[in-house]
Amino acid sequence: MSDNMRMKLKIWRQKGPNSPGAFRDYELDNVSSHMSFLEMLDVLNEKLIKEGKEDPVEYDYDCREGICGTCGVVVDGVAHGPVRRTATCQLHMRTFRDGDTITIEPWRSEAFPVIKDLVVDRSAFDRIIQAGGYVGVNTGCAQDANSIPIGKEEADKSFFAAACIGCGACVAACPNASASLFVAAKISQYAHLPQGKPEATRRALRMIEQMDAEGFGNCSNHAECEAVCPKGISIDNIAVMRREYLKAALKTGSATI
Amino acid sequence: MSKLNIQEGSPLQAHLPAGHVSEKWDNYKAGIKVVNPANKRKYTVLVIGTGLAGASAAASLAEMGYNVKAFCISDSPRRAHSIAAQGGINAAKNYQNDGDSIWRLFYDTVKGGDFRARESNVYRLAQVSVSIIDQCVAQGVPFAREYGGMLSNRSFGGAQVSRTFYAAGQTGQQLLLGAYGAMMRQVDAGKVQLFTYREMLDLVVVDGVAQGVVMRNLKTGELESYAGDAVLLCTGGYGNVYFLSTNAMNSNATAAWRCHKRGAYFANPCFTQIHPTCIPVSGDYQSKLTLMSESLRNDGRVWVPKKAGDKRPPEQIPEDERDYYLERRYPSFGNLVPRDVASRNAKAVCDEGRGVGESGLAVYLDFAESIQRLGLKTVEDRYNNLFEMYERITGENPYKVPMRIYPAVHYTMGGLWVDYNLMTTIPGLFALGEANFSDHGANRLGASALMQGLADGYFVVPYTIGDYLAGKAPVKAEAAKGEAFTQVRGEIQGQIDKLLSIKGTRTVMELYRELGLKMWDYVGMSRTEEGLKKVLQEIPKLREEFWNNVRIPGDADGWNKNLEFASRVADFLELGELMALDALYREESCGGHFREEYQTEEGEAQRNDEAYSYAAAWEYTGNFAQPVLHKEPLEFENVKPSQRSYK
Numbered sequence: 048m049s050d051n052m053r054m055k056l057k058i059w060r061q062k063g064p065n066s067p068g069a070f071r072d073y074e075l076d077n078v079s080s081h082m083s084f085l086e087m088l089d090v091l092n093e094k095l096i097k098e099g100k101e102d103p104v105e106y107d108y109d110c111r112e113g114i115c116g117t118c119g120v121v122v123d124g125v126a127h128g129p130v131r132r133t134a135t136c137q138l139h140m141r142t143f144r145d146g147d148t149i150t151i152e153p154w155r156s157e158a159f160p161v162i163k164d165l166v167v168d169r170s171a172f173d174r175i176i177q178a179g180g181y182v183g184v185n186t187g188c189a190q191d192a193n194s195i196p197i198g199k200e201e202a203d204k205s206f207f208a209a210a211c212i213g214c215g216a217c218v219a220a221c222p223n224a225s226a227s228l229f230v231a232a233k234i235s236q237y238a239h240l241p242q243g244k245p246e247a248t249r250r251a252l253r254m255i256e257q258m259d260a261e262g263f264g265n266c267s268n269h270a271e272c273e274a275v276c277p278k279g280i281s282i283d284n285i286a287v288m289r290r291e292y293l294k295a296a297l298k299t300g301s302a303t304i
Numbered sequence: 305m306s307k308l309n310i311q312e313g314s315p316l317q318a319h320l321p322a323g324h325v326s327e328k329w330d331n332y333k334a335g336i337k338v339v340n341p342a343n344k345r346k347y348t349v350l351v352i353g354t355g356l357a358g359a360s361a362a363a364s365l366a367e368m369g370y371n372v373k374a375f376c377i378s379d380s381p382r383r384a385h386s387i388a389a390q391g392g393i394n395a396a397k398n399y400q401n402d403g404d405s406i407w408r409l410f411y412d413t414v415k416g417g418d419f420r421a422r423e424s425n426v427y428r429l430a431q432v433s434v435s436i437i438d439q440c441v442a443q444g445v446p447f448a449r450e451y452g453g454m455l456s457n458r459s460f461g462g463a464q465v466s467r468t469f470y471a472a473g474q475t476g477q478q479l480l481l482g483a484y485g486a487m488m489r490q491v492d493a494g495k496v497q498l499f500t501y502r503e504m505l506d507l508v509v510v511d512g513v514a515q516g517v518v519m520r521n522l523k524t525g526e527l528e529s530y531a532g533d534a535v536l537l538c539t540g541g542y543g544n545v546y547f548l549s550t551n552a553m554n555s556n557a558t559a560a561w562r563c564h565k566r567g568a569y570f571a572n573p574c575f576t577q578i579h580p581t582c583i584p585v586s587g588d589y590q591s592k593l594t595l596m597s598e599s600l601r602n603d604g605r606v607w608v609p610k611k612a613g614d615k616r617p618p619e620q621i622p623e624d625e626r627d628y629y630l631e632r633r634y635p636s637f638g639n640l641v642p643r644d645v646a647s648r649n650a651k652a653v654c655d656e657g658r659g660v661g662e663s664g665l666a667v668y669l670d671f672a673e674s675i676q677r678l679g680l681k682t683v684e685d686r687y688n689n690l691f692e693m694y695e696r697i698t699g700e701n702p703y704k705v706p707m708r709i710y711p712a713v714h715y716t717m718g719g720l721w722v723d724y725n726l727m728t729t730i731p732g733l734f735a736l737g738e739a740n741f742s743d744h745g746a747n748r749l750g751a752s753a754l755m756q757g758l759a760d761g762y763f764v765v766p767y768t769i770g771d772y773l774a775g776k777a778p779v780k781a782e783a784a785k786g787e788a789f790t791q792v793r794g795e796i797q798g799q800i801d802k803l804l805s806i807k808g809t810r811t812v813m814e815l816y817r818e819l820g821l822k823m824w825d826y827v828g829m830s831r832t833e834e835g836l837k838k839v840l841q842e843i844p845k846l847r848e849e850f851w852n853n854v855r856i857p858g859d860a861d862g863w864n865k866n867l868e869f870a871s872r873v874a875d876f877l878e879l880g881e882l883m884a885l886d887a888l889y890r891e892e893s894c895g896g897h898f899r900e901e902y903q904t905e906e907g908e909a910q911r912n913d914e915a916y917s918y919a920a921a922w923e924y925t926g927n928f929a930q931p932v933l934h935k936e937p938l939e940f941e942n943v944k945p946s947q948r949s950y951k
Contacts, residue, residue: 102858
């Protein structure tokens, strides 16, 4: 444990969606190993504001406990950094050593335009969910909760898929910038449950169609997404998604709806 | 009575329906006006915030046929801080056959709130709790289940039955994604228009009625006006007035506070909840505190060394030199006493010098006995994600070493005053979820926040809003171009220009830290007349310092986190003063409000029902030091107030 590490940072700076960006170098002293990665950036920003020579670095965050999915940067080429199953906000400086150079850049994907510096726009994910990532049940028309028995094994599989936090690291890590893991997690959550079955066909076709329309690439089984996912969502879910998609296409005789 | 010179205004009417508490909601529903299906589409409802309360309200109202505009501060509605709730959601299902009932949930909640909640609202909450679970399961929320396929339950503080439904330690996430999905379905249907990256900076009131909002587009920096027939404030609590809390970094009080300054009364601001089990502070740079779910107290045992100053590592302290102080002092509830009691006891043992860890500001939460009794596998099944989170943050493995925990600010029971309809003192402005004050009194029980947020959004406001809208002339979208909106936008622009022009020497973070630490020291876990008077002197000075010496980098033309944050801190600097004033005026201890002068011989909170059995709703007068107090007297017809005992 050390309380006075010196870090060299190479950070992507970009004024807006249509401006060119570039890496800039910074040095930061007195970094404590107990700090989180984002707290280290907070300290850098306080210093930049005090110096007044350039604007602070913009990065997005909210809960800082790894569940809201707001934060996320590429650290030394890896989405969310070097620790497995860990979102950027839960990454701590004890992972790094005194004198290390750390390269920090935003998620790179055409479907996630940069807003500023390290902040990207992930509204494409909302539009995919909008295309069927739910069970169509109006408020007030539900039956008693225990009238739908669901075995623990299937309920657990559904939960593990539903644990996706929608951070977009899967897209950032994929050589094709595919959103397959994100979409599969939602489709698979419902594929393991009796709820929402009547609209399973429509859901699979529409969500995948929307994923393509947003400009995400296809999955070619690199599994980089699974490796960086902070919630450890398994690519088995992508197999489930393909099954759901194939079933839907065969049933309707079409790949679109 | 208080030495404070406070002006008292007229008492408040909560518009409670007639009848026995168990009949009020049914009587109410039978008597209200409804808007016929063909007319619903003529009305526009503005929903501010898309957490559990906002998303569930937006979805439900759109399904009914209203036009909804929903606004969220983040890139997606799914980021709302409801997502971070870990432990669970209460419901009086009695699936465990352990004697639970609507009455028992009602009773536990009124008692848990230390007799400072409104009985009729709490009863309604307990009634609709049952439907919430049905609704969420129908949506495909993957709750924990038994092998036979039935839903599983766990226990939470302040209850002697198992009524908490959960999805590992991610219950808030799963419930929010359910509500978010329901809302996105309505976006798809064209009934909800979604506006992301929008922060509400003011309410527009025309002829005494809420008619719209002014938003700042955080991506472009533009100010935008939206008109509607009703505004639903679902913007959460104000825990971030304190410097370190378990709230998300963007959680703030701005929307609620600015509504207060437009005429909505703010009730019980001093009722804040300190959660007993959080990961302790590790350094000055720290930006937030992380909660460890209350559910851990089902199987974790809280202890400190018997001897003050005992610095041995936990495994070297023998069993008979440990003090399991909650089990010792409260044999009936043990480690599952309510949050206020657990927090105060942790502070007391640390004040005695028996705290553990480097700072001495922590107690142990130990799973060794449970792992032995239940086996590692079972403990992993129940809590693994929490244990992993703990290890990521602290670098210690809680399967091997006891967790170190300490209380931290977590939730605020106070909020905008609302009547039985959830309407504030501004007609047309409703407040839902944590943003209102109503259901938890002076202390919220665990797993009740998720319940209340969803109750308000799915099952209460869809009825009460109709009673308000029926017969009202619909507002046109073009109203947003009117004079009233232009004027408010001008005021907001003026404030933003002012903030950017100060160009002082202190960062927003520095000033915020100074305020937030004072709030923790003087308006935190325990409060004194002396401390409150001191902080009431200091906050106005700090506010002046802020408005003369803050340094905000960049401009207002686009994304600028420091600017966003500065306008929130400006509001905290005003709200903090009202919290301290409310705490000073309430000369009793109740729930999370602990005044050292008012305690029993055993150190428990000592209420003064004769003088303070009311909700304190404060009216803004333009002078922060002189708000007007409106009381809503609380009647307890069904649960007789008593000294709370968990022994």
